[in-house]
Amino acid sequence: MMLMEETEVAQAALPLAAFRAHLRQGTGFAEDGLQDVVLESFLRAAVSAIEARTGKILLKRDFRLTLASWRDATGQAMPVAPVDAVTGVAVLDRDGVERVVDPALYRLERDSQRPRLVPVAALLPVVPQGGSVVIAFQAGMGANFDALPADMRQAVMLLAAHYYEYRDETGLSAGCMPFGVTSLIERYRTVRMLGGGAA
Incomplete structure (x- = not known):
């Protein structure tokens, strides 16, 4: 089995402004958008990690x-x-x-x-x-970030912020995901019954 993405998440679908506010970054400066490329990469990483953990596609x-x-x-x-x-x-x-x-x-x-x-x-x-x-x-659950359920939106923000805050940390274990994120996404995880034989 091989699953391939044919289209990627559009930049417009990602909540860059909301993520900047979540991180409490200053506004009104000439350099407001200076970190947008970095913030976008953390949002994409958070979306991908949550999709991998739950088996649910967030953005269409x-x-x-x-x-x-x-x-x-x-x-x-x-x-x-x-x-x-x-x-x-x-x-x-x-x-x-x-x-x-x-x-x-x-x-x-x-x-x-x-x-x-x-x-x-x-x-x-x-x-x-x-x-x-x-x-x-x-x-996908929604065409843009605002169309996602509130708990999924919060999980993405928390995980992207975690990646941002610990971007220089090399001692974290592989697959590390904060408890707040795992508790928010737990209800979306695929339940496998009978050993997955019929799935």
Whole structure:
């Protein structure tokens, strides 16, 4: 399985001004925007870390999922949520020759934890031996930062501020995330049941 971002989070979707205020940085100076590039990088890092921890995409963008075979031909679980739309499915043979699958043959089964691509009939299209299937889709909780739930917005701000405050610290353990952030995002984490076999 390979999940690729087709589009990145637009700069306009990131709350730079709100983040400056959160950090209590001074305003009204000629250098107001001097650190914007640095602040943007911390916001992007915080968004990415929270998405990785929860399996939820915060800001809407396009993705491409490539699979060597279906995990379950009666319905393929998507690796992230929430998925807004499946924009295309294509099957490739071992030589890379692509065949676009008719959208009438599949549909998106929406779910806050594990959305699935399911067949309209019995099974999803056959993936040739040595071939692959590519699913193009759009996922995200909101088109901009203000559209996110309040707890997710706060978690991003807290984590980005943590990265900013400890940007020179090398002694922090790998994957370090402040307790306030983990408690805010806990309810969004994917719950796996039955060892993930059916997911």
